[in-house]
Amino acid sequence: MAKGGRIILTLLALALFLASVAAQGAEKPLEDPNDLKPKLPDSKESKPKLPKDPKEKKPKTKFCKDKSFPSCYKIKMTCPTRCPKNCYIDCEICAPVCACNVPGAICEDPRFIGADGVTFFFHGKKEQDFCLVTDRDLHINGHFIGKRSPNMTRDFTWIQSIGILFSGNNNKVHKLHLGALKTSKWQESVDHTTISLDGVPVILPEEDGASWKSPTASSLSIERKDGATNHVTVEVDGKFRITARVVPITEEDSRVHGYGIAGGDDCFAHLEIGFKFFGLTRDVHGVLGQTYRDDYVSRVKMSAAMPIMGGEPKYSSSNLFSTDCAVAKFAGSSAVGGDHAIRQWPDMLCGSRMGGPGTVCKR
Numbered sequence: 001m002a003k004g005g006r007i008i009l010t011l012l013a014l015a016l017f018l019a020s021v022a023a024q025g026a027e028k029p030l031e032d033p034n035d036l037k038p039k040l041p042d043s044k045e046s047k048p049k050l051p052k053d054p055k056e057k058k059p060k061t062k063f064c065k066d067k068s069f070p071s072c073y074k075i076k077m078t079c080p081t082r083c084p085k086n087c088y089i090d091c092e093i094c095a096p097v098c099a100c101n102v103p104g105a106i107c108e109d110p111r112f113i114g115a116d117g118v119t120f121f122f123h124g125k126k127e128q129d130f131c132l133v134t135d136r137d138l139h140i141n142g143h144f145i146g147k148r149s150p151n152m153t154r155d156f157t158w159i160q161s162i163g164i165l166f167s168g169n170n171n172k173v174h175k176l177h178l179g180a181l182k183t184s185k186w187q188e189s190v191d192h193t194t195i196s197l198d199g200v201p202v203i204l205p206e207e208d209g210a211s212w213k214s215p216t217a218s219s220l221s222i223e224r225k226d227g228a229t230n231h232v233t234v235e236v237d238g239k240f241r242i243t244a245r246v247v248p249i250t251e252e253d254s255r256v257h258g259y260g261i262a263g264g265d266d267c268f269a270h271l272e273i274g275f276k277f278f279g280l281t282r283d284v285h286g287v288l289g290q291t292y293r294d295d296y297v298s299r300v301k302m303s304a305a306m307p308i309m310g311g312e313p314k315y316s317s318s319n320l321f322s323t324d325c326a327v328a329k330f331a332g333s334s335a336v337g338g339d340h341a342i343r344q345w346p347d348m349l350c351g352s353r354m355g356g357p358g359t360v361c362k363r
Contacts, residue, residue: 059084060226064091086245086272099243104275106132106288109156109257110144112309114291120300120307122287122315126155129317131325132162133289136281138239139165139330140289141317143179145268147261156259158249158270161194163320165330166236168217173332174198175321176220178234178244180269186248191229192269193246195222204232243274285327287315 059079064072072094079087083098090097100107103115113119124130126146133140146157161179168174174197181192195202197214204212206228214220219237230246248267249259261268280292287309290296300307314326323330 060087062087062089062096062226064089064094066091069094086247099245099274100272102274104277104288105273106142106159106275107272108158110142110159112288114288114296114298116291116296116298118291118298118300118302118307120298120309122309122312123154123157124312124315126157129163129320129322130312130315131286131289131317131327133275133277133284133286134323134325134327134329135284135289136329136331137167138277138280139323139328140286141320141322141325143320145270147259147268149258149260151258156257158268159273160270161320162242162244162271162273164242165321165323165332166239167332168219168236172217174217174220176234177320178232178242178271180246180271183248183267183269184265186250186267186269189229193230193232193244195232195234238278240278241276245272246270247272281329283329285329286325290327 059081061076061078063074063076065074067073069091072089072091075094077089077096079085079096080098083100086099087096088099089095099105100111101113103113103117105111105113110122110124111119112122122130124142124144126144126148129141129143131139132142141163142159143161143163144155144157145160146155148155161177164176164178166174166176177194177196179194181194183190183192186192191206195204197217197220202212202222204210204222204224206224208224208227210228211221211223217236219239221235223233225231225233225243226245231244233241233243235241246269248269249261250267253259254261259268275288277292280289282294284290284292291298300309317323317325323332
């Protein structure tokens with residue numbers, strides 16, 4: 001009986017234990033398996049802020065400098081993300097505008113925006129010169145630099161310099177050279193601009209707003225813009241105004257476009273140019289010049305991913321100051337009078353709305 005009694009006592013103890021566990025389970029239901037996982041910190045805390053990349057393009061701050069627009073004068077604005085370093089403030093609409101997205105602009109692997117607002121590419125050939133604008137008393141050639149891609153049948157090209165022939169005082173023809181100096185390592189604080197008039201270097205102080213007036217061509221003036229280096233405005237009264245900015249091909253540019261030039265001994269410094277003309281004739285021609293004619297009709301294929309203007313042979317020039325291209329109109333000092341009744345295109349604002357190569361312009 002003693003042995004049987006111990007067995008009974010053991011069974012009673014086990015029953016009491018099981019009853020106790022069942023009572024606790026009734027008071028507190030089992031946890032959801034998902035609740036057994038370790039708790040994660042709040043999403044905001046789980047994504048610590050990373051330090052900014054020092055190479056990140058920080059947009060420049062600009063402001064309207066025209067006092068005739070008091071509601072916009074000196075109001076600070078930042079450049080759009082698509083052109084963080086190269087924009088200006090249109091005081092009339094009081095908004096920043098990408099300098100490469102307006103008629104008369106030539107930027108990148110040369111992308112042109114004609115006077116009619118149509119975007120097209122003209123690649124030319126590396127180490128050759130091509131006629132950009134030619135008229136009776138004005139002729140502008142561009143010198144193309146570049147690199148041949150093994151996967152393409154053409155060169156990657158950029159405009160390294162421009163040569164300008166214009167009639168000045170007493171109908172004397174002047175030669176103005178504006179270019180980008182070759183450099184292996186880009187430094188924004190170093191001026192990579194080279195300018196000369198009739199073979200004589202133009203010395204322009206490296207400070208924002210510094211200006212120079214020609215002693216031999218009184219209608220010519222040059223001024224530094226947007227800082228002390230690499231950005232100038234060249235103007236000849238009654239003929240043209242040119243804004244030019246020297247820029248490099250960055251490692252990011254090379255990676256995105258497949259240029260294959262990162263880390264070499266040449267960063268392919270080149271010009272981003274904006275042209276404004278006054279008093280062109282109906283005969284004006286050239287890659288860009290022809291788009292200012294009243295009878296001009298664009299022949300580029302706009303449906304193409306990269307609308308290209310062909311006809312390289314007729315725009316080819318033997319050197320930067322030569323007027324021997326097939327479409328040349330320059331008459332130099334003999335250009336007297338002339339029909340300057342060509343229509344002046346109104347200013348237009350342009351921009352890409354779809355992230356592609358096309359640009360939409362509005363008058």
